[in-house]
Amino acid sequence: MSDAAFTFTIDGVTITAEPGQSIMDAADAAGIYIPRLCDHEGLRHQGGCRVCTIKANGRSAAACTQPAAPDLVVENESEHINAMRRNLVEMLFHEGNHLCPICEASGNCELQAMAYRLGMTEPTKFPYLEPCRAVDASHPDIALDTNRCISCGRCIRASQDVDGKGIFGYVGRGIHRRVAVNGPDLAHTDAEVTDHAMSAEVCPVGCIIRKRVGFSTPIGEREFDGGLIGQDIERKRSQGKGQ
Amino acid sequence: MEALPEAHHGLMNDPKIPSGNGLTPPDRGSNGGADGAIVEICTRFGNDKHRMLDILLAVQDRFRWISPEAMETIAEQTGQSRIQVEGVASFYHFLSQEPKGAITIRICDDIVDRYTGLADAVAAFEEELGIAMGTTSADGRFSLDYTPCIGMCDQAPAAMVNGVIFTRLTKQKARSIAAALREGASPEELISPQFEALSPYERATASVDNNILHAGEVLLGPVPQDAGLEKAAVLRSEQIIATVEASGLRGCGGAGFTSGAKWRFAAAEADPQKYVFCNADEGEPGTFKDRVLLTERADLVIEGMTIAARAIGAKEGLIYLRGEYAYLRDHLEDVLAKRRARGLLGSDILDKPGFDFDIRIQMGAGAYICGEEGALISSCEGLPGEPKTRPPFPVNRGYLGHPTVVNNVETFCHAARILDQGAQWFQSMGTEGSNGTKLFSISGDCRNPGIYELPYGMSVRDVLTLAGGSDAAAVLVGGPSGTMVGRDSFERLLSFDDLATAGAIVVFSGERNILEIVEYYLGFFVHESCGYCTPCRVGNVFLQKTIQKFREGNADSSDVAYLRDLASTIIETSRCGLGMTSPNPILSTLENFPLVYSATTKENEGGMKATFDIQAAISGARTIAKRRSYIFDKDFTQ
Numbered sequence: 034m035s036d037a038a039f040t041f042t043i044d045g046v047t048i049t050a051e052p053g054q055s056i057m058d059a060a061d062a063a064g065i066y067i068p069r070l071c072d073h074e075g076l077r078h079q080g081g082c083r084v085c086t087i088k089a090n091g092r093s094a095a096a097c098t099q100p101a102a103p104d105l106v107v108e109n110e111s112e113h114i115n116a117m118r119r120n121l122v123e124m125l126f127h128e129g130n131h132l133c134p135i136c137e138a139s140g141n142c143e144l145q146a147m148a149y150r151l152g153m154t155e156p157t158k159f160p161y162l163e164p165c166r167a168v169d170a171s172h173p174d175i176a177l178d179t180n181r182c183i184s185c186g187r188c189i190r191a192s193q194d195v196d197g198k199g200i201f202g203y204v205g206r207g208i209h210r211r212v213a214v215n216g217p218d219l220a221h222t223d224a225e226v227t228d229h230a231m232s233a234e235v236c237p238v239g240c241i242i243r244k245r246v247g248f249s250t251p252i253g254e255r256e257f258d259g260g261l262i263g264q265d266i267e268r269k270r271s272q273g274k275g276q
Numbered sequence: 277m278e279a280l281p282e283a284h285h286g287l288m289n290d291p292k293i294p295s296g297n298g299l300t301p302p303d304r305g306s307n308g309g310a311d312g313a314i315v316e317i318c319t320r321f322g323n324d325k326h327r328m329l330d331i332l333l334a335v336q337d338r339f340r341w342i343s344p345e346a347m348e349t350i351a352e353q354t355g356q357s358r359i360q361v362e363g364v365a366s367f368y369h370f371l372s373q374e375p376k377g378a379i380t381i382r383i384c385d386d387i388v389d390r391y392t393g394l395a396d397a398v399a400a401f402e403e404e405l406g407i408a409m410g411t412t413s414a415d416g417r418f419s420l421d422y423t424p425c426i427g428m429c430d431q432a433p434a435a436m437v438n439g440v441i442f443t444r445l446t447k448q449k450a451r452s453i454a455a456a457l458r459e460g461a462s463p464e465e466l467i468s469p470q471f472e473a474l475s476p477y478e479r480a481t482a483s484v485d486n487n488i489l490h491a492g493e494v495l496l497g498p499v500p501q502d503a504g505l506e507k508a509a510v511l512r513s514e515q516i517i518a519t520v521e522a523s524g525l526r527g528c529g530g531a532g533f534t535s536g537a538k539w540r541f542a543a544a545e546a547d548p549q550k551y552v553f554c555n556a557d558e559g560e561p562g563t564f565k566d567r568v569l570l571t572e573r574a575d576l577v578i579e580g581m582t583i584a585a586r587a588i589g590a591k592e593g594l595i596y597l598r599g600e601y602a603y604l605r606d607h608l609e610d611v612l613a614k615r616r617a618r619g620l621l622g623s624d625i626l627d628k629p630g631f632d633f634d635i636r637i638q639m640g641a642g643a644y645i646c647g648e649e650g651a652l653i654s655s656c657e658g659l660p661g662e663p664k665t666r667p668p669f670p671v672n673r674g675y676l677g678h679p680t681v682v683n684n685v686e687t688f689c690h691a692a693r694i695l696d697q698g699a700q701w702f703q704s705m706g707t708e709g710s711n712g713t714k715l716f717s718i719s720g721d722c723r724n725p726g727i728y729e730l731p732y733g734m735s736v737r738d739v740l741t742l743a744g745g746s747d748a749a750a751v752l753v754g755g756p757s758g759t760m761v762g763r764d765s766f767e768r769l770l771s772f773d774d775l776a777t778a779g780a781i782v783v784f785s786g787e788r789n790i791l792e793i794v795e796y797y798l799g800f801f802v803h804e805s806c807g808y809c810t811p812c813r814v815g816n817v818f819l820q821k822t823i824q825k826f827r828e829g830n831a832d833s834s835d836v837a838y839l840r841d842l843a844s845t846i847i848e849t850s851r852c853g854l855g856m857t858s859p860n861p862i863l864s865t866l867e868n869f870p871l872v873y874s875a876t877t878k879e880n881e882g883g884m885k886a887t888f889d890i891q892a893a894i895s896g897a898r899t900i901a902k903r904r905s906y907i908f909d910k911d912f913t914q
Contacts (some may be wrong), residue, residue: 081808093849126816201361202362202363205366207803207805208807210807
């Protein structure tokens with residue numbers, strides 16, 4: 034494979050990519066936001082949430098794992114694709130217990146922010162699965178409420194690959210698949226609140242809770258209170274245009 | 277079984293999995309010796325994390341469960357974390373995190389079994405053993421469980437008793453089996469009093485009938501021994517691949533990818549370490565053709581694998597045998613051993629210097645998803661059976677990162693025959709784009725369920741005539757991930773261009789409830805989804821719940837649009853073929869049996885859902901408030 038940069042289009046906009054980049058990597062660099070939940074900067078791509086589904090030359094693919102290729106025609110922000118993404122986000126809401134008004138992650142929550150971005154503004158159509166899993170508050174500084182987990186696996190990859198600890202892992206299969214800790218509870222692992230896996234940026238929802246800091250930033254001043262998720266990436270492009 | 281010393285075996289020759297006789301209570305892993313036994317099992321597999329599935333299967337067999345302590349020991353031995361071991365142990369249906377009985381009876385609850393007397397067989401087992409389905413007896417001797425299709429639809433209802441298969445279970449037969457087991461008989465001796473004296477092939481055929489009802493020219497007719505391999509041995513890689521390409525052979529496992537192209541991609545890779553894997557994880561409900569090929573044409577399967585190995589330059593191969601077919605393992609090991617002895621496996625095959633290839637058997641453990649080639653490779657690597665991200669494709673980077681060709685059992689058989697008889701011979705059968713013959717597994721409401729080898733291009737009606745399915749009102753072609761067709765579609769053709777199929781044909785008469793069938797299959801996909809991606813993990817649950825709504829008479833016409841919308845999201849966003857096809861039972865019945873859906877919906881009136889029962893909805897609140905509703909109770913004042 035040649036090392037030369039190449040171009041392809043996303044929704045008609047020509048962008049440049051390097052060999053080895055995924056469609057999402059290239060889009061991020063070019064200031065085009067492709068919605069995602071399980072993907073996170075600095076972590077391996079997983080391709081599990083499927084919210085980043087795009088059409089590449091007409092075929093569905095996850096933008097985070099699909100390699101960019103010369104002259105690829107990528108469709109990102111179509112009504113059809115966003116409707117599917119909204120369905121996926123609704124599925125995640127209904128798989129767990131996501132009660133925004135009583136969740137300390139509200140305003141910082143990527144699931145909530147994605148719902149706003151995708152226009153999930155009316156009552157949803159799916160049945161609620163209402164899991165009832167015990168909260169693990171054993172650790173002095175961290176609590177886990179896996180009823181709010183969306184199985185993105187970001188904490189698993191962060192703990193394994195960044196912290197070198199492997200505190201989390203998936204267990205079970207199908208609808209019973211869930212994130213669990215490497216021990217009887219979190220207190221019996223070597224988890225520390227300073228781990229990257231426990232940082233506010235890794236868990237996209239209110240599942241990994243750092244104790245005693247939940248409301249230190251008031252509602253209204255939180256990450257997504259000021260604008261849509263993804264605008265940090267999109268700003269790169271609008272700034273580029275302005276120059 | 278506890279008294280038997282377990283001999284040390286090399287990696288290529290796995291120890292046989294012993295089966296309990298029901299007399300010895302299983303070792304619960306609570307005594308001091310358990311740890312040592314688990315260390316011994318790990319050591320036997322080289323403490324290799326890639327052999328995790330073998331280790332866990334051996335621990336399950338010995339202790340009847342994977343205890344938390346066992347997971348700790350296995351983790352320590354293999355250099356894994358406990359959560360990684362648990363991730364694998366909790367993935368496979370045949371591994372258990374609570375103690376199972378020394379004799380575990382898994383009754384197949386496929387829809388075909390349900391329609392052939394499953395309930396009677398279940399009742400007989402429950403009564404005779406004194407335990408309910410899903411439970412284990414207090415003395416630890418017996419467990420009763422349901423399991424999805426075990427590949428015996430032509431002789432349903434069927435059950436696995438440990439690794440032993442029992443078929444055509446009537447109430448009486450089930451009762452006598454259960455009674456004999458309770459009295460201390462081993463499952464094996466119930467198959468034959470001289471079970472131990474039988475050859476491995478005789479043991480396999482003593483418990484399960486082949487039911488070959490139509491033999492074709494390619495696979496089930498007379499097949500000369502190793503004629504294809506002898507010809508391939510004097511050909512260059514390029515010539516072998518060109519022959520397979522010219523034949524038009526396409527994969528027989530369902531996806532229908534061009535086999536020659538797969539081999540060509542792997543052959544082109546520079547990596548000297550390559551693998552040939554045989555996908556014998558036949559799990560599509562209603563499919564049992566590979567069972568018959570592995571029984572009757574095991575040599576041909578291995579011959580085909582050996583030819584593929586020569587074509588791509590692989591030294592090692594693997595047969596991934598589904599856990600349900602554990603009863604075929606000894607037979608396959610026996611065939612492998614005989615071929616080694618005859619110089620057809622091992623070093624310098626057929627005296628060709630440098631033609632080295634050998635095969636080991638990897639047992640599965642109850643996971644339909646492992647029939648997906650990436651998931652199959654994950655499983656062989658000792659991981660949960662989750663599909664891999666594509667690209668890279670297995671032919672480029674597969675097992676442990678090396679180029680790997682994964683083909684279906686039947687595909688290898690065809691390849692061996694093509695090398696013997698030539699591409700033209702194969703092409704002369706079937707239709708344009710669907711060359712050769714195909715094995716069809718026909719079951720359900722027909723007089724002659726069994727295996728039919730037929731050329732591609734026959735109509736559904738032709739096949740029904742052969743199988744005695746004159747009462748058919750619906751035919752499921754290709755299993756639940758295929759297409760359900762009605763009488764008006766019986767002229768459609770079985771080929772890649774019309775009704776593509778890996779060979780499952782399930783016949784349903786007019787007495788069957790289409791929605792019951794659809795709900796069963798959706799439940800199957802919910803059970804078998806790996807859970808990696810959102811749409812398949814969650815979406816299939818919603819599909820199943822909606823079909824339940826139709827069955828309960830609580831659906832309205834908007835639910836049809838809802839089903840279509842949800843199905844399309846699942847198909848278009850799922851990560852692998854399971855989610856891309858799991859909505860098919862719904863979509864194909866919406867298409868071909870629309871009246872079934874419209875007949876069960878109720879329309880809404882006055883802004884109220886017809887199916888919404890306000891009295892039921894407020895009854896809880898009424899109880900809590902200890903008074904009646906001002907709005908909804910006319911007699912509020914009373």
